[in-house]
Amino acid sequence: MEIKQGSQSFYIGNEEESEAEVHFVRVGESRIILDHTHVSEHLRGQNVGQQLVKAAVDYAKKENLQVIPLCPFAKAEFEKHPEYQELLG
Template sequence: MEIKQGSQSFYIGDEKNSEAEVHFVRVGETRIILDHTHVAEHLRGKNVGQQLVKAAVEYAEKEKLHVIPLCPFAKAEFEKNPEYQKLLG
């Protein structure tokens, strides 16, 4: 399963009609908000959501951005993964 990067998301499938995605919004120069995660029923239970959040985290690290995880799923992933917490902001 290939995770692709869109202009404001990481997704699987087609950007306009994705099977799974984590959506983000850029806030200023130093932050992104993870505001929505969606995984189609047939992909659930396969760690797809976790992989999408991880892709967003890796992007934030590379771009030196802080992350505000407003989406409940992304927030839970940040709570489960102490290594993500250094990006909170």
């Protein structure tokens, strides 16, 4: 399963009608807000959501961005992973 990067998301499938995605919005030069995560029924239970949030976290680290996880799923992932805490903005 390939995770692709769009202009404001990481997704599986195609960008317009993704099978799974974590969507983000840039806020200024130094932050992104994770505002929505979606995983299609047939992909659930395969850690797809976790992989998408990790892709966003890896992107934020690479780009030196802080992350504001507003999406309940992303917020829960940040609470589960202490290593993500350094990115909270």
